[in-house]
Amino acid sequence: MITLKEMITKKDMKQFVLFPFSIYKNNPYWVPPIISEELEVLDKDKNPAFENAEARFFVAIKNGEIVGRIAAIINWYEVKEQHIKKMRFGWYDVIDDIEVSKVLIEKVVEIGKENNLIYMEGPVGFSNLDKVGVLIEGFNHIGTMVTWYSLPHYKEHLEQIGFVKEKEYLENNFKLSKIDANYYERISKLIKRRFKLSSLNFSKTKDIMPYVGEMFDLFNKSYATLSSYVPISKNQIEYFKKKYISFINPDFIKFVMNEDGKLIAFGIMMPSFSKALQKANGKLFPFGFYHLLKAKRNAKTVTSYLIGVDPAYQNKGITAIIFSDFTTSFKAIGVETVIRTPELEDNSAIHQLWKNFDPKTHKRRRTYKKNL
Numbered sequence: 001m002i003t004l005k006e007m008i009t010k011k012d013m014k015q016f017v018l019f020p021f022s023i024y025k026n027n028p029y030w031v032p033p034i035i036s037e038e039l040e041v042l043d044k045d046k047n048p049a050f051e052n053a054e055a056r057f058f059v060a061i062k063n064g065e066i067v068g069r070i071a072a073i074i075n076w077y078e079v080k081e082q083h084i085k086k087m088r089f090g091w092y093d094v095i096d097d098i099e100v101s102k103v104l105i106e107k108v109v110e111i112g113k114e115n116n117l118i119y120m121e122g123p124v125g126f127s128n129l130d131k132v133g134v135l136i137e138g139f140n141h142i143g144t145m146v147t148w149y150s151l152p153h154y155k156e157h158l159e160q161i162g163f164v165k166e167k168e169y170l171e172n173n174f175k176l177s178k179i180d181a182n183y184y185e186r187i188s189k190l191i192k193r194r195f196k197l198s199s200l201n202f203s204k205t206k207d208i209m210p211y212v213g214e215m216f217d218l219f220n221k222s223y224a225t226l227s228s229y230v231p232i233s234k235n236q237i238e239y240f241k242k243k244y245i246s247f248i249n250p251d252f253i254k255f256v257m258n259e260d261g262k263l264i265a266f267g268i269m270m271p272s273f274s275k276a277l278q279k280a281n282g283k284l285f286p287f288g289f290y291h292l293l294k295a296k297r298n299a300k301t302v303t304s305y306l307i308g309v310d311p312a313y314q315n316k317g318i319t320a321i322i323f324s325d326f327t328t329s330f331k332a333i334g335v336e337t338v339i340r341t342p343e344l345e346d347n348s349a350i351h352q353l354w355k356n357f358d359p360k361t362h363k364r365r366r367t368y369k370k371n372l
Contacts, residue, residue, distance in 0.1 A: 002067070002103045007057040013039055016057050019069050020093045021282065024149065031143040031274045035282040037243075042071075042091075048235035049126035052077040057091070058107055060100045068094035070104040072111045073126060078230055079117070087112030087372065089122035090130070093150075094157065101157035105370075112372045119371045121166050123148060127230045128223065129240065132342060133169055134158070138363030144303050145273045146341055147171070147365070155366070163368035169342035172359035176336055179357060181327045188324035191317045197264070199325050200255035205246055208253055212241045214263045215255070215308075222308035247273075249296055251329040254322045264310040267322040271299035272339065301337040302330070307353070319353055 007016045017038045024030035042057065044050040053075045060068035073088035089108045094101050112120050124132050134150040143149040192198060202208050216237040223229050232240075248270055256265035276295035280288030309318050338357075342365055343350050 001062070002100055003061045004103055004107055005059050005061055007059060010039075013042060013057065015066065016059060016069055016091075017042070018282075019059065019066050022066075023093055023095065023151075027149075029140060029142050030149045031145060031277050032280075032282045033145075034277070034280065034284055034288065036284065047126075048233060048239045049130075051233060051235060052230070053126045055126070056111065058104060060094070060103050062097075062100065067097065068100040068104050070108060072108045073124075074111075074115060074117070075126060075230055079115075082230075085116070085118035087115070087117040087120040088124050088126075089120060090125050092123045092134070092154065094154065096151070096153040098157050098160055102161060105158075105161055109370075109372055117372060119369055121367050121369045124367055127232065127236070129232065129236075133167075133365030133367050136168075136364050136366050138171065141362050142274050144339065144341065145270075145277060146303065146305065158368045161370070163370045166367045166369035168345040169365045170340075170345055170361050171342055171363035171365070172340045172354065172361050174338055174354075174357040174359045176327070176330055176338060179323065179327050181324070181331070184320050184324040184327060187317060187320040191320055195313070195316065195318075196259040197318070197321065198257050199321060200257050200263075201325060201329070202250040202253055205248070205250055208245060208248075208250060209241065211255065211263060212245060213237055215266050216240070218263055218266060218310060219306065219308045221310060247292070247296065249299070251333060252302065252326075254325045254329075256318055256321050264313050265308065265318045265322060267307045267319075267326060268305045269302045269326065269338070270305050271296050272301040272303055299333075299335060301339060302335050304338055304340045
């Protein structure tokens with residue numbers, strides 16, 4: 001018999017966060033979160049995403065043991081302002097037992113119907129900056145700190161329950177040696193002259209901080225036309241600023257400014273923390289910090305996290321400036337490989353942006369949809 005338990009207390013939530021550690025024990029491709037950080041993400045008193053969203057957390061229990069988990073999420077901005085009657089679900093992990101998945105999904109369906117929502121989609125988080133999708137290809141490639149890993153049966157369970165493909169995302173990688181540095185340097189100089197632009201690079205994290213608010217404002221502006229985009233609030237900006245910026249090597253953030261000193265484009269890459277997080281195994285102490293700092297300082301692999309361009313400057317070659325600046329910095333510190341975070345399969349503009357780097361698709365992931 002499978003029973004469902006709603007996780008409410010701090011002790012409950014720690015069990016919720018720890019469950020994947022049992023499923024993926026000894027799996028060489030899973031990247032565990034830092035437990036304390038994950039608990040904060042799911043805490044309505046600490047994560048400002050809960051200003052516009054609500055979530056309930058459940059585990060399935062069989063023979064006295066947790067065998068699955070799920071988060072039932074409603075983003076009320078999406079529902080009320082964008083009129084998208086969507087029930088979200090995320091943090092979906094389960095043993096290979098279709099009955100367990102059915103019990104978890106039925107609970108999300110029940111909550112969706114109670115709130116007069118029309119369909120459900122997942123796995124997704126609270127907003128566009130959260131993790132997304134289950135893997136459908138690339139199970140034998142290590143994950144990243146900004147993606148969920150999943151086993152083949154996750155996809156199979158959802159399809160057997162009646163879900164259909166909603167969105168598909170590609171993850172690609174390429175070697176830095178594939179970039180023609182001279183070409184991008186030449187194009188960069190031309191674009192800067194033509195539009196009176198300049199690069200802004202950093203050597204210290206503290207110098208980045210005054211620009212973070214402006215960067216996220218530009219992020220909102222750049223991505224507003226994407227499907228199901230939910231704007232990032234001021235409090236969320238402060239949260240991400242505190243949570244992530246300090247982890248980024250200053251060489252991995254590039255800004256482009258216009259002649260009035262206004263930010264019109266940015267690029268963010270992050271050192272690959274995958275191996276370091278595996279060594280930390282969910283804990284910052286006693287050695288987790290050491291592994292993360294070592295990865296930050298000695299990254300041979302980096303993850304492309306975000307690129308944003310003011311709509312008024314799009315299709316003008318502005319990204320050539322960002323690529324030229326990244327190439328210069330990366331070659332100086334010995335970066336060899338760039339991994340791109342999940343990008344929508346039908347986002348032709350982003351695929352055009354990267355096509356000259358000879359990217360190789362090594363993973364595909366998908367969100368699934370089901371009418372309520």
